[in-house]
Each structure stands twice: as structure tokens, then as C-alpha cells.
Amino acid sequence: xxxxxxxxxxxxxxxxxxxxxxxxxxxxxxxxxxxxxxxxxxxxxxx
Numbered sequence: 001x002x003x004x005x006x007x008x009x010x011x012x013x014x015x016x017x018x019x020x021x022x023x024x025x026x027x028x029x030x031x032x033x034x035x036x037x038x039x040x041x042x043x044x045x046x047x
Contacts, residue, residue, distance in 0.1 A: 005042050008032070012043075 001009075011031055015023040025036040025043065032039065 005046055008042050
């Protein structure tokens, strides 16, 4: 797992814990300053 993938996973867990709802790629993209497609790609690698 890359550092970015680990950071994304941590962000997903933290966001989910805060809002108790699925976390979308657009939300994460804004946090990381990348495109939502990049986030989706990294999330797919985590599966």
C-alpha cells in the first residue's frame, strides 16, 4: 500500500466516522487536491 493509498483509507475511515454515511470520491478529491478519477483509481487498488 502506498502512502497516498494509506492516507486515502484513513480519510475515508475518519469521514465515515464523522458523518456515518458513504464517503464519495469528490469529497476526498477536494481534501487531497486531485481529481475524483484519481481517488477512484486509488480506491480500486485498495479493494
